[in-house]
Amino acid sequence: MIDLVKNFSISARRMKKSVIRELLKLTHRPDIISFAGGLPDPATFPEAEIKDIVDDVLTRHPHTSLQYGPTEGIPALRQEIARWMTRSGAKVEVENILVTTASQQGLDLVAKIFIDPSDPVIVELPSYVGGLQAFSAYGARMIGVPTDDDGIIVDLLEKKLEMLQHEMEHYKFIYLVPDFQNPAGVTLSPERRQKVIEMGDKYNVLIIEDTPYRELRYSGEDPPSLYGLCDSGNVISLHTFSKILTPGLRVGWVVAHPDIIHKLTVAKQATDLCTASLPQDIAAEFLRRDLMEDHIEKIKEIYLKKRDCMLNALDEFMPKHPQLRWTRPDGGLFLWLTVPEWVDCEEMFFDAVEHNVAYVVGNAFHCDGGGANTMRLNFSYPSEEQIREGIKRLAGVLKAHIKNKQPTEDEVDYIV
Amino acid sequence: MIDLVKNFSISARRMKKSVIRELLKLTHRPDIISFAGGLPDPATFPEAEIKDIVDDVLTRHPHTSLQYGPTEGIPALRQEIARWMTRSGAKVEVENILVTTASQQGLDLVAKIFIDPSDPVIVELPSYVGGLQAFSAYGARMIGVPTDDDGIIVDLLEKKLEMLQHEMEHYKFIYLVPDFQNPAGVTLSPERRQKVIEMGDKYNVLIIEDTPYRELRYSGEDPPSLYGLCDSGNVISLHTFSKILTPGLRVGWVVAHPDIIHKLTVAKQATDLCTASLPQDIAAEFLRRDLMEDHIEKIKEIYLKKRDCMLNALDEFMPKHPQLRWTRPDGGLFLWLTVPEWVDCEEMFFDAVEHNVAYVVGNAFHCDGGGANTMRLNFSYPSEEQIREGIKRLAGVLKAHIKNKQPTEDEVDYIV
Structure with a gap:
């Protein structure tokens, strides 16, 4: 060999x-x-519901459920995601959504379209290991910022951004798991969210909001999402059905400005063409039947x-x-x-x-x-x-x- | 923004x-x-069979069909693929197989673990556009070699290899769709297959055999597969259920030396963690029931x-x-x-x-x-x-x- x-x-x-x-x-x-x-x-x-849905979609439209789908995701799922997210207060249209082969692909595609070797990326200490792996594969230089019980420490974050700006580094994004973080379980406080968004604008840096657990709150109140707080288009938000439906479907989605969604779509095309159709149908129909809540x-x-x-x-x-x-x-x-x-x-x-x-x-x-x-x-x-x-x-x-x-x-x- | x-x-x-x-x-x-x-x-x-299989697996083992699976692919599918390929004469063990999110992911992962920007890669003229896109995303420099009705013209291929060797280029692989090529429909002749394998050894270069259509022969005789012809481990073979079952499953597989499978697996982990479980179960059970032939x-x-x-x-x-x-x-x-x-x-x-x-x-x-x-x-x-x-x-x-x-x-x- x-x-x-x-x-x-x-x-x-x-x-x-x-x-x-x-x-x-x-x-x-x-x-x-x-x-x-x-x-x-x-x-x-929800085994019984999934079984029923699979039977239903394979009866109603087997040809589309088993065929290639659009790279962006099947239309019904993008529409249902937009409807579901809008109901919980987000301003999300179909054109803001790209269906991904779960969140991990969202991380891979974001890395692919933004990171050149040695580009600095800001991550939390500690941070989700799958994020670190995805960024590292594209040669990102990880800059860690400590967290406490309220998430990333924004004063330390700003110091790093100042330093990177001062050194004329081409830093690409701040990667945050703001809700019940993997691994630490902490949640970014509302005040800090506001500051992170301000820093995004001040330092011209994207914020990657990776939020697979947001819906799973057992106590306390939901802070606003970073995507919801940001008017400038600087937030890319990663979501998944893995923790609220089942992980074996491998269906997630990215929410972002249409210009970013477009580039992510071109990248996804060369990566896996499209996400599996039947799992997308399951997620779409689960939402359409209003079973999620x-x-x-x-x-x-x-x-x-x-x-x-x-x-x-x-x-x-x-x-x-x-x-x-x-x-x-x-x-x-x-x-x-x-x-x-x-x-x-x-x-x-x-x-x-x-x-x-x-x-x-x-x-x-x-x-x-x-x-x-x-x-x-x-x-x-x-x-x-x-x-x-x-x-x-x-x-x-x-x-x-x-x-x-x-x-x-x-x-x-x-x-x- | x-x-x-x-x-x-x-x-x-x-x-x-x-x-x-x-x-x-x-x-x-x-x-x-x-x-x-x-x-x-x-x-x-095979809608009826798939419907029956989904019902069956979701009854027998819903927990594994809907849960995360191993990055390498679910054991039952790897075993069934090995059994199926072995029956048709290939020497393939479970450790030679990585399940992928269809062939396109195979192309993406191969590119990821081999291509550095500007590395030359040899492709056919014409070649599968999804391959070109996958390699281009990693900065490959594509070197085209003309084809005729017998596939890639091996004399011209050798000239390119000689030139690349002479110029001390770090060429990475020869990318071929040897069976009923997409786009041209031509098949690499048995004689040329032998020569391609010899050149792989002579010029120390990998051969990527992308073969989504091999099973769909309507006339003539099967030539040996490149993977089957090669004893040195220099061939990576990409397969998919897209054309022999359904493309919406997004299930394919790579066959290669275990050292290559190992690195592809690490790369896949950062890319989408694992391929969807239910579609893998469908493919595995379809093979297990001996329905494929x-x-x-x-x-x-x-x-x-x-x-x-x-x-x-x-x-x-x-x-x-x-x-x-x-x-x-x-x-x-x-x-x-x-x-x-x-x-x-x-x-x-x-x-x-x-x-x-x-x-x-x-x-x-x-x-x-x-x-x-x-x-x-x-x-x-x-x-x-x-x-x-x-x-x-x-x-x-x-x-x-x-x-x-x-x-x-x-x-x-x-x-x-």
Whole structure:
């Protein structure tokens, strides 16, 4: 065979085996309680409705449901999305919508049409790992800005923008997961949203609003969306049916200015021609039948209980330590645990797996290599019973690691 | 809004509105007989079987059919593909297979992991436009090699390879559609296949075998596949269910050495995470039930008639002219018409549409800007009645253009 080392593209050479992927392989043993995934609970899938819809569309219009569709998405779905979003207060027309092969393709296409190698892109610390991977494939230089319980820290964001502007860098966009962030579970506050929008205009920079969980709020009030706050067209908003219907459909959508939608469409054509038609029909018909609102209420009921279960278990089992804390998300699928800084969560991971519990090491979500003392916990997939038992196990492992702080081999080498 | 002209990536700036797309917009009038598309005949869709299968899988395992799947593809589908391909003589294991969001994603991923801007890539003259678009998005420099009725002309191919080697260019692969090529309908001869494989080894270059139509042979004998001929791992083979099941599923697969499959998988993860699960289940179950062989026979019966209908209509209606000829494909969906060199098929297109018949201008398939006197005709979608009537109309338009050769405005300008 040809020498792959010599022939892979620079982009391919940047693609590393994902740490998450490798670690997750350890977590497939049936006795392991895994908080490492990001899967929706299959109990939230509207199986009966989907079965009925598939039967219906394959009876009414099999030829279009099984044929190629337009790259932009099938007209019925774009119309239904516009109707649904408009009902919840957004100003969205069909021409603002591109259907994508779920949100991940939205990230890939946005990267494809904006990023040249070495272009700076601003991301959160921590940030969604799939976003980091998509941007990295196109050679983006990731600039991390820390977050707190109210999302990205806007003063630090402005400092970075000032610096990038001062250095005449061709920065491309700010990438935010503003609602119940993956991984940290935090939500960008209304005041900060306003400031982010102002900065978009002031520094001439696009804002990518990646919001797969927005509809899944279990407590508190919805802040306005970034797309809704912005009058200048500077926000590209990424959505998906993965968490409110089912992820296996691989149907999402981008909302943006028509000039951006046009370029994304040309890019999508060379990427996968069009998104699968039958899954688009399922989503369109689900919306047309006005099933979405009630269905989302059902999902929220399930996840509210699971979130509370995890928070209660953490309160009950975790050791009390000033450097041990976790976020209390108002929605979404994840919460974020920060442990004392001398505990290395990657090292501890193997011990946790030994004790039949798994998480994702926070490091994977940090473009700056930080986050060694953090982890992401998923509460949507495991059962309440598993959540309680899993947090108990994790607390036990963590207690031992907090206490038995020993110099690692590396440190011994260093001391010697 | 930010200045898009300043902010689009180099790749985005290369993405032009497709000529085909723009011209096709003119062909949607119901009175137009269009040979311009590339759609399968919906009469070939196994609707009843698909309906039954969907009902079955959504009853037996709704949770996996609607959930995220592995990036590599669902295990059942990879196994069934391996079984099906092995039965037809290929040496394919599960580890050689990556499920893709149809063939177009295969092209995108191959480009992503191999092409750096300005890397030369060898393509056929003419070549599949979706391939050209996918490679162009990553900055490939397309080097065209002419084809004849036996596919790519291997002596000319070798000359290009020699030249590229001599100039120490980092050429990446040879892109071929060897079976009933889109657009020209020609098939690479067995002798030339052998030579292409030898050149792959001699010049250390990968061969991308894009073969969506291979199963659709209406006459003649199957030559061996390039993948089957190659022992060194230098062939990457792209496949799809689009033409043998339905294109709306968006399920295809790549067959390659496991080291290449691994890198493609990492690339796919950042691109769309995984292909839709339900469509994968449909394809897997269709294969598992051993329905494919008989189904392909039915498709071939339909397309054989349509191909013969088009060839007969061409023989009957087209003017006799030494510079007017067309390919006589043994399979696939397309044939290729070459008209006298003074007839500009793009100019004639508008006249054809006036006369309610449409085709794709051959120019779109030529990376070197050539092919102005060629066109692609699709025979899979229109009915036999439409094929006869459409070819009659096209012959009329063509006769007028062959006869009424007038200097164009440009030429007048030039002469002046």
